[in-house]
Amino acid sequence: MLSNINSLPGSLSFQAIREKCKVSMTTFIVAMSLYFGFVLNTPVVSEIIHLSENSQAGLFAYSAPLLLTCLFIVIFSVLALPYLFRPLFIVITLSSAIACFATSRYQIMFDSSMIENVFETHTSEALSFVSLSAIMYVLILGGVPSILIGLVKIDTSASIKSRMFKRLALVTVAVLGILAIAGAFYKDFASIGRNNSYIKKMIVPAHIFNSVKYAYKINFEPELPFRELGDDATLVPASNGKPTLMVLVVGETARSMNFHYNGYPRNTNPYTADKGVISFANVTSCGTSTAHSLPCMFSKLERTNYDRRQANSQSNALDIMHKAGVDISWLDNDGGDKDVAQKIGMKMVGSSSSDTFCDGMTCHDEVLLDGFDQRVAKMKGNKLIALHTIGSHGPTYWKRYPASMARFTPTCDRSDIENCTDEQIVNTYDNTIAYTDYFLSKIIDKLKTYEDKYNVVMMYLSDHGESLGENGIYLHGTPYMIAPEEQKHVPWIIWMGDGYANSRGIDRKALEQRAARGEFSHDNLFHTLIDSFGVKTAEMNKEKSLFSH
Numbered sequence: 001m002l003s004n005i006n007s008l009p010g011s012l013s014f015q016a017i018r019e020k021c022k023v024s025m026t027t028f029i030v031a032m033s034l035y036f037g038f039v040l041n042t043p044v045v046s047e048i049i050h051l052s053e054n055s056q057a058g059l060f061a062y063s064a065p066l067l068l069t070c071l072f073i074v075i076f077s078v079l080a081l082p083y084l085f086r087p088l089f090i091v092i093t094l095s096s097a098i099a100c101f102a103t104s105r106y107q108i109m110f111d112s113s114m115i116e117n118v119f120e121t122h123t124s125e126a127l128s129f130v131s132l133s134a135i136m137y138v139l140i141l142g143g144v145p146s147i148l149i150g151l152v153k154i155d156t157s158a159s160i161k162s163r164m165f166k167r168l169a170l171v172t173v174a175v176l177g178i179l180a181i182a183g184a185f186y187k188d189f190a191s192i193g194r195n196n197s198y199i200k201k202m203i204v205p206a207h208i209f210n211s212v213k214y215a216y217k218i219n220f221e222p223e224l225p226f227r228e229l230g231d232d233a234t235l236v237p238a239s240n241g242k243p244t245l246m247v248l249v250v251g252e253t254a255r256s257m258n259f260h261y262n263g264y265p266r267n268t269n270p271y272t273a274d275k276g277v278i279s280f281a282n283v284t285s286c287g288t289s290t291a292h293s294l295p296c297m298f299s300k301l302e303r304t305n306y307d308r309r310q311a312n313s314q315s316n317a318l319d320i321m322h323k324a325g326v327d328i329s330w331l332d333n334d335g336g337d338k339d340v341a342q343k344i345g346m347k348m349v350g351s352s353s354s355d356t357f358c359d360g361m362t363c364h365d366e367v368l369l370d371g372f373d374q375r376v377a378k379m380k381g382n383k384l385i386a387l388h389t390i391g392s393h394g395p396t397y398w399k400r401y402p403a404s405m406a407r408f409t410p411t412c413d414r415s416d417i418e419n420c421t422d423e424q425i426v427n428t429y430d431n432t433i434a435y436t437d438y439f440l441s442k443i444i445d446k447l448k449t450y451e452d453k454y455n456v457v458m459m460y461l462s463d464h465g466e467s468l469g470e471n472g473i474y475l476h477g478t479p480y481m482i483a484p485e486e487q488k489h490v491p492w493i494i495w496m497g498d499g500y501a502n503s504r505g506i507d508r509k510a511l512e513q514r515a516a517r518g519e520f521s522h523d524n525l526f527h528t529l530i531d532s533f534g535v536k537t538a539e540m541n542k543e544k545s546l547f548s549h
Contacts, residue, residue: 037069097142230320252391255465
């Protein structure tokens with residue numbers, strides 16, 4: 001039977017192709033190293049060339065791909081294991097093509113924080129990045145080489161001793177090459193590396209190392225013992241005796257500078273303009289991605305000492321408020337709570353929740369208000385309803401608002417935003433901000449109907465900002481140290497009924513002045529939330545609450 005199969009024309013042609021693709025392992029390693037050094041790492045090489053434009057050593061910048069090639073020869077010589085090298089190199093090549101595309105088109109760097117964000121991205125969000133240009137890019141730079149890797153036949157006719165000697169000789173030459181290049185351009189590499197530490201995060205396939213690191217942390221690192229905070233939390237009733245009803249809107253990818261309240265010339269806040277909202281103009285985020293910022297926002301840990309593992313192992317603001325007797329509900333339209341509501345409980349809004357607001361993949365944020373009255377009725381006492389929105393999440397900005405609410409045109413109605421003009425991208429993004437403003441206005445109108453029974457208040461705060469092509473950077477997730485202000489400055493808006501302000505002794509004019517002049521960050525949310533319900537606990541620093549003065 002086997003002989004009959006091998007005699008089939010298709011099988012013979014396949015064997016003939018493989019015979020023509022027969023190479024030694026050392027040749028295979030060199031070819032792969034050259035491909036990674038000169039092709040898949042063009043973004044980092046281009047960045048080095050750009051950074052060294054003023055360097056007197058003209059050849060320095062062009063030594064970078066050669067240096068990378070030598071480094072890859074050493075690394076790939078270790079990875080080129082019998083029977084395992086083929087699937088291993090196919091996975092590395094395909095994923096590296098994706099990383100190369102993301103870095104070259106959007107300046108995305110796959111550091112530990114970005115890998116965390118990638119693994120926690122839900123399906124609909126991941127599909128929003130898929131476009132024809134992305135598919136073609138990955139097929140050409142990743143698919144074609146992977147086919148060749150599958151076809152290539154390694155020549156094993158030489159003795160094991162001979163093959164080992166050749167491998168050792170190849171590594172020796174590569175090491176000597178590294179030493180020679182480093183010796184010739186040490187000062188240049190040291191200067192650029194020291195002043196631009198993000199360079200190493202652009203190297204492909206660094207994402208493999210960070211992915212393994214992330215997988216180990218999730219699956220093998222032991223959990224820290226849980227630390228209960230706020231066991232002393234007590235709820236001080238409002239002076240008018242009414243319970244508090246707060247809607248906390250956790251925004252997504254909204255940047256402060258595109259809010260009309262904060263000086264943006266376009267009127268992106270037309271719907272809440274007459275509602276009496278207070279906008280805090282200078283607020284910085286904890287991170288540049290949801291996976292990092294969201295749990296950090298609610299943690300007592302601050303940006304400078306934040307650690308996700310530690311944050312998950314201690315009570316956050318919601319937990320402490322719940323201990324004090326606040327009834328809390330979390331509704332999500334953006335891929336999950338990132339463990340923020342793990343002790344409270346989360347309801348995920350499905351893409352089939354509403355024919356009016358959902359298209360089968362994603363939903364407009366208005367879907368979060370479906371059943372609002374019934375939810376309030378089921379909750380008891382002081383109530384906090386947290387709404388995690390999809391907000392302005394890109395690159396499919398046009399899907400974040402109904403077409404009828406497009407205020408700024410022309411728009412970019414495609415996921416490969418690099419093929420749109422800057423004007424189209426900004427118009428589409430601004431439409432998402434205006435729709436968010438409309439969503440907030442509906443919440444305010446709804447809360448006003450409860451003023452006879454509750455002290456009502458709404459708070460809106462985004463998790464991070466967004467780059468819209470400034471300096472060639474798009475989207476978000478840039479390492480915080482080098483992230484542009486567009487990704488770190490976020491809007492924070494508060495609206496409160498008169499009953500709430502009076503019962504808590506809040507001077508609205510003083511708060512407006514503080515909002516306009518003060519500097520705030522996500523570090524203030526933990527203390528502000530607890531303080532907003534009048535919860536007393538040693539864990540809360542009154543001076544860090546927005547309502548402290």
